[in-house]
Amino acid sequence: MKNIILASKSIDRSKLFQNSKIIFSTLITEVDEDKYKLVISHPHELVKQLAKAKAVAAKKNLEFTKTDSIIVAGDTIIELNGKIIGKATDENNAYEILKQLSNNTHNLITGIAVTETFNPKMIVDYESTSVKFTKLSDKNIWAYIKSGEWKGRAGAYSIGERASLFIELIKGSPSNVVGLPMNLLYKILKKEFNLDLLEI
Amino acid sequence: MKNIILASKSIDRSKLFQNSKIIFSTLITEVDEDKYKLVISHPHELVKQLAKAKAVAAKKNLEFTKTDSIIVAGDTIIELNGKIIGKATDENNAYEILKQLSNNTHNLITGIAVTETFNPKMIVDYESTSVKFTKLSDKNIWAYIKSGEWKGRAGAYSIGERASLFIELIKGSPSNVVGLPMNLLYKILKKEFNLDLLEI
Numbered sequence A, B: 001m002k003n004i005i006l007a008s009k010s011i012d013r014s015k016l017f018q019n020s021k022i023i024f025s026t027l028i029t030e031v032d033e034d035k036y037k038l039v040i041s042h043p044h045e046l047v048k049q050l051a052k053a054k055a056v057a058a059k060k061n062l063e064f065t066k067t068d069s070i071i072v073a074g075d076t077i078i079e080l081n082g083k084i085i086g087k088a089t090d091e092n093n094a095y096e097i098l099k100q101l102s103n104n105t106h107n108l109i110t111g112i113a114v115t116e117t118f119n120p121k122m123i124v125d126y127e128s129t130s131v132k133f134t135k136l137s138d139k140n141i142w143a144y145i146k147s148g149e150w151k152g153r154a155g156a157y158s159i160g161e162r163a164s165l166f167i168e169l170i171k172g173s174p175s176n177v178v179g180l181p182m183n184l185l186y187k188i189l190k191k192e193f194n195l196d197l198l199e200i
Helices: A011-019 A033-039 A043-061 A091-101 A138-146 A174-178 A182-193 B011-019 B033-039 B043-061 B091-101 B138-146 B174-178 B182-193
Strands: A003-007 A069-080 A083-085 A105-116 A119-133 A167-172 B003-006 B069-080 B083-085 B105-116 B119-133 B167-172
Touching: A003 A011, A003 A043, A011 A174, A033 A043, A043 A069, A043 A105, A043 A119, A069 A091, A069 A182, A091 A138, A105 A174, A105 A182, A119 A174, A119 A182, A167 A174, A167 B174, A167 B182, A174 A182, A174 B167, A174 B174, A182 B167, B003 B011, B011 B174, B033 B043, B043 B069, B043 B105, B043 B119, B069 B091, B069 B182, B091 B138, B105 B174, B105 B182, B119 B174, B119 B182, B167 B174, B174 B182
Parallel strands: A003 A069, B003 B069
Antiparallel strands: A069 A083, A069 A105, A105 A119, A119 A167, A167 B167, B069 B083, B069 B105, B105 B119, B119 B167
């Protein structure tokens, strides 16, 4: 099987790959996200461009390797009433975000970019999943923040941990809410890169 | 905090509790599920009665304890075109089930029962989540069966593992698809048993 490289430092994305029994390596790339956020205001376009930038950076890092690898990158934001929300900067910011999400429905949007080390093909797509939160009291929010789950997560929550207690319903891909739309990745790899992850 | 007892042998339910940072113990009860399946044909009623039977059995086991505990029990089935599907009995049965679910939408239904050791109150409810599978080839299905994930799972799949590759979308509670609707449990405990899991 071809090498698969996950160009992401997200523990949640790595866990999705591990749980799906995919053999992979991770490669952390540095992309100046703020630069993109300043010029792209459309949520879908932003995550697509950020995922692509991460894949391009990973490809550049791997230029001198001799191994043929598939590179997968992703970027997640949430969108509430047209406003883009990323990761919280500190506990107070996490409070502000969660307060807005409480008793409300937002969209969790992930951009995904897939390419290969020695192939100019670059597939970029996105997936959006709507997520409804139950009503949270200030005490609930602060207790949640103290758990530390907000750190490094778009929207300051983690569906795979305590947030399962306050997520009422989702519509769309559940793995997308974890961090990467695995069915979309499956379809891209099958259609565009001739790799059926469910045959192995 | 009150003791919480999860009356279930499901590893998926235990993981949901662990990931939600709930302190709990498990107690495995034996309920003759086939007896219920013979007389109850309505999916919602069946899972509710089975969850209740498990909670009642756990309560009976704990009759002589002096510790005040909350008991949580659950039972999951899937429903496809009005037909109830439980756990697969063997690999061939798992194949038959997955073949039917392929390229189709089913409902995953969990009954939940909550009571206390020294409290006659017994709350029984259910949650239903619709799940859409991508199209699977026979080769895909057999490769999946060989991973062993079908064992012990209603519908012969596990959303937290390789099945994330072929689950296109869900509508409803994501934790329900894992094994227990955690937001419904949260609401029942808060409203009926004066316990706010998000305050601790």
